Amino acid sequence: MIYTVTSRFGDVWKRSFRVNLWRAVPHLWAVALALFSFAAARPRAGNEVQKIYTEGIDIVVTLDISSSMLAMDFKPNRIEAAKKEAAQFIAGRENDRIGLVIFASKAFPQCPLTIDHRMVLQLLKQVKVGLIEDGTAIGDAIVTAANRLRKSKAKSKVIILLTDGRNNTGRVDPVTAANAAAALGIKIYSIGMGTLGKAPYPVQDAFGRTRYVPMDVQIDEQTLKQVAEVSGGEYFRATDSEKLHKIYQQIDRMEKTKIEVKKFKHYRELYAIPLFLGFVFMSAAIFFEYVVVRPIP
Template identity: 50%
Template sequence: MFEGIEFLNKELFWLLLLLPLLLVWYILKHKKQTAELKISSLKGFKVTSSWLPKLKHLLFAFRLIALGLLITALARPRTVDVSTKTKTTRGIDIVMAIDVSASMLAKDLSPNRLEALKKVAAQFIKGRPNDRIGLVEYAGESYTKTPITSDKAIVLRSLNEIKYNTIIEGGTAIGMGLATSVNRLKDSKAKSKVIILLTDGVNNSGFIDPKIASELAVEYGIKTYTIGLGTNGMALSPVQILSNGNFQYGRVQVEIDEELLKEIAEVTGGKYFRATNNKKLAEIYDEINKLEKTEIEEFKFYNYEEKYRPLVLLAGFLLLLEFLLKNTVFRSFI
């Protein structure tokens, strides 16, 4: 009956405790007011049976019900229709710069560094529904895989297609990857612009110095988070390509230019992270996700519909009915 209804003044329901007290009072009062006449025999009296005296107690029942309805009406029953409208007040444009050099096939992360990254990055992208995201690939050179877009299906499909290939020149051009990412974001009108640059090596290729690329990022107000990917010590990594096209793996010392990555992050106002395993990599992207929050303004509209009027009308009807019956049908019995 009261599904979907709320009561504004719930504390008034304590008044309902008066009803059983009034009922007890009525029973005691009725017993005291009933006159008794003791006689030896009813012979000579005409006995008539009438149901009206028995129904006179309905008058008090009407009064109790009316009082209960009035208390419920005072508690202000009402239905609430809530409509919500959200507005993104601060959008973020993000470019993910991904190292796709052969060393990203190292197996110190499962199944390898590149596949582990793709899995974690996909979850990150799915968790940013209000932001625009783009992808940049780099090895010895760099290029834009996907321009910044709000279409997450396109970004996820492009991310899934990323793999090592021999088309891109070998090496690790961190400066080129960062510069290409800056180029994608420099004309962005977003309130916040972010680059997430991941590498598993040292800068050994490209014609743009990483420090110059960092200065460009600062000039355009672009924050850069850098991630060094790879275990500490030795890792099972590709060392040469066999005649059948497959890689031969060997134990290789993991070398990451952490000083350079820390400097890039510090200069641009970002942060450096080191991912040595799958769990740590996932935690890093979770932390970046928390650091870069899109501000969303939510508007709630409340539409209240009062439900006390029918209760008051019904209570009034019962009181009026009691009054009429008391002064007509039950007049001679009260």
């Protein structure tokens, strides 16, 4: 008797479970169709990507480090004022390759063209009067700077030449050197550095004491103008630190880096996810309807 009741209860439970599955089948089909419809709509996820293309300029800063650069008509003196303004200029040209040439009686490449501005600034910081035998070889300085740019593929190649004197040594005439640079497509911005008249210059006496002697400011402006003119550049005269700062600002505006911005959207297709889930629900519906449940009598 107990077996019969238990058996009947089991039959009732199985029948009830199958009925519930049968009722769930339409819902499974509905979910499957909804997922197929969503997949057919081709859902995508994406974000806007911005690419920036820069066309940098190659610039060689060419700095006079002869003894006259110790004159104090600039604060604290010419060489330190020149280094300060050059450093600010370099720091603002983040898309350009910068090189550094120093000169007195001879010219030396202090730093090759590089995008690593930290290295350029570090080497510029080490520049001081006395590293090279005294003199002013402007022509040799232009040739050395032009050699840094000779193999450059940049569309704009520039030499910024800063000096406080006149060419009194070296193997190459400044204008001849400027013509050679122009033939290579190099533009020269020349800067004459020094006040008008006389400037205080530090001199040590026999006892090692420093005194300041007024000395004539002798800048060969005619040559510097020719150097700039034949190369398609421009000549500037800096009579104090403020004027030198404005000159570098003007050069910065004149030589702008070309920047091209391109925007596009990158998409990732997501239809595979609802398509897969749709097949899962459809398979479940078919399995429950034709295998598990079967037609209920």
